[in-house]
Amino acid sequence: MxxxxxxxxxxxxxxxxxRAADPLEAIRAHLPERPKGRTVVIGAGKAASQMAQALESVWDGPLEGVVVARHGPVAACARICVLQAAHPVPDAAGLVGAQALLAEVSGLTPDDLVIALISGGASALLPSPPAGFALADEIALNEALLASGAPISAMNVVRKHVSLIKGGRLAKRAFPARVVSLVVSDVPGDNPAFVGSGPTIPDDADRSDALRAIRDYGMKIPSRLLDHIATADSPRPDDPAFAGHEAHVIASAxxxxxxxxxxxxxxxxxxxxxxxxxxxxxxxxxxxxxxxxxxxxxxxxxxxxxxxxxxxxxxxxxxxxxxxxxxxxxxxxxxxxxxxxxxxxxxxxxxxxxxxxxxxxxxxxxxxxxxxxxxxxxxxxxxxxxxxxxxxxxxxxxxxxxxxxxxxxxxxxxxxxxxxxxxxxx
The missing domain is CATH 3.40.1480.10 (MOFRL domain)
Structure with a gap:
């Protein structure tokens, strides 16, 4: 016609x-089994509140937790707290949100389940600078990365080395609880560890890869941050703390x-x-x-x-x-x-x-x-x-x-x- x-x-x-990336149907198809203990929800990204609302509607059992969404309209949730922060430039509200997620997964047991709802934008929404650094340092890093024109994969390798939450660190904090990550991918290739800099999913990239990305893309990283990256270690996928964890890309381009x-x-x-x-x-x-x-x-x-x-x-x-x-x-x-x-x-x-x-x-x-x-x-x-x-x-x-x-x-x-x-x- x-x-x-x-x-x-x-x-x-x-x-x-x-519609093909609708969180409700995608989450319904990837629900984990109910645990013996608590079910704790954490999450961040531009789709965080919609994913949380969808999970609430299909989860049969007790549910609690916190997700961080972008400032603006959000989906209403009854059992999961929705915090908001700035994107693409991190703000102080993001610091509060990152701390809330870290607190939410502390003190868990092997009987507990953590469901992580991760979507694009999570990296900027969860600023969590290492000891001795401040929000201004993460903002400076963010500006340097954006100015470089590097692909998102290279940016995330650098970002995860200047954070207490990215690169799997949030999931490591949840040990010994099991973590199931449900990921809406906004990255080419759909590597879940690259979405939002992988707060619950570690990858093999180390500080040498971060330094190589900085060199190859001419990133103008402030010297204090560069010195930190040169000595920073990030969690490895074979760390026993991640044993039994699962990651599912539930929607993609x-x-x-x-x-x-x-x-x-x-x-x-x-x-x-x-x-x-x-x-x-x-x-x-x-x-x-x-x-x-x-x-x-x-x-x-x-x-x-x-x-x-x-x-x-x-x-x-x-x-x-x-x-x-x-x-x-x-x-x-x-x-x-x-x-x-x-x-x-x-x-x-x-x-x-x-x-x-x-x-x-x-x-x-x-x-x-x-x-x-x-x-x-x-x-x-x-x-x-x-x-x-x-x-x-x-x-x-x-x-x-x-x-x-x-x-x-x-x-x-x-x-x-x-x-x-x-x-x-x-």
Whole structure:
């Protein structure tokens, strides 16, 4: 059937992707057995309150605990306390939340069960600097990591060495209780130890790997922090404290892209999933998507008729130290930056409409999930006096799309399985 409203169609694909990552159904399918002792819930991330609410609704037995969510609307919970903190820049409320989680898992027994609900954003929501360091040090580290343009995996290797809670340390505090981690993945490759810097899941990366990442990506780490990382040890997966623990990725970008592809087929649109783990500089990935869209639009397609290019993953916006001052930063996030670069290249094209959005409903610094673009987006921006390339240079994509009326707003979705991109070709 013909696609009369490309934006409505792309919105339906985004909604299908988000539904596929619904915490309720995902948690229902991964419930652990009830323990002899207490069931304690801990968690953090952009989907923390929704995951906690879902667990409460399906858990048959006593339940208690604390999760830390981002400031803003949260799902109501009756038995699990929901605290809130800042993201992406940590704040003092995050310190309180991290301490609450550490206290919650202290003094447990082998008969107790800890259910950890982890989703993207947990790393910033749980600042817990080592002895001799303060919140300001974690903020400085966070800014240095963001400015480096390093992939999330490299950032997390560094972060876990400057924390009392990341890299499995929260789970180690729960010993001798068993820990079952239910993870909504927002990282390419879906390694659960990388989601939120793995507060309940250790990995094999050690301080030499952290130092290598700092060197390879030119991270400008303050000297005090660098000295600490050079001597810091992190828990190892073979530590006896983790024996019997389980970790399950209950939702991911791959599953969500497949759901969008199925809906596309039902509408008579041929889907092509490029990848669920695309990384790289957002503007470069935007230009790549534009080039692929134009190639398929003017060249040979897998099948006749409309098609949609789908992809996921987490791109990077390298801010650079010149943008470290908040007063000099533009507005937006990686999805709007990616799409602005694509819109510039798609200027004047026909039959191509793109959507790039964060599945948690919030892209970067503002309240939009992402944006739409088509062959006329650039013209609409020019008509308002917006200088697109200047906006791209200063990482101010939100302002460009706000001027053209192309922002995509959903509000918080209650899940987070990375970015969603769809380019429809008619």
């Amino acid at each position: 013909p696609i009369e409203n490309p934006r409505a169609f792309l919105t339906s694909l985004f909604e299908a992707a988000v 791959r599953v969500s892209l497949q759901a969008a592809a199925r809906l596309s087929l039902e509408a008579g649109v041929t889907p092509l999933i490029l990848s669920d783990r695309i990384e790289g500089e957002a503007r470069d990935i935007g230009r790549m998507h534009a080039a692929l869209a134009m190639e398929f639009q003017t060249g040979q397609r897998p099948q006749e008729g409309p098609m949609v290019l789908l992809s996921g993953g987490e791109t990077t916006v390298t801010m650079g130290l010149e943008h470290a001052d908040p007063a000099r930063r533009g507005k937006g996030g990686r999805n709007t930056e990616l799409l602005l670069a694509a819109a510039i290249d798609l200027d004047g094209s026909t039959g191509i409409t793109g959507l790039a959005a964060d599945t948690d409903g919030i892209d970067g610094s503002e309240t939009n999930a992402g944006a739409f673009c088509d062959g006329q987006t650039a013209a609409r921006m020019r008509a308002t006096g917006c200088e697109m390339r200047a906006c791209l240079a200063r990482h101010d994509a939100w302002s460009a799309f706000s001027a053209s009326g192309d922002l995509f707003e959903t509000g918080p979705t209650g899940t987070n399985v990375n970015d969603f991109r769809a380019f429809l070709l008619l």
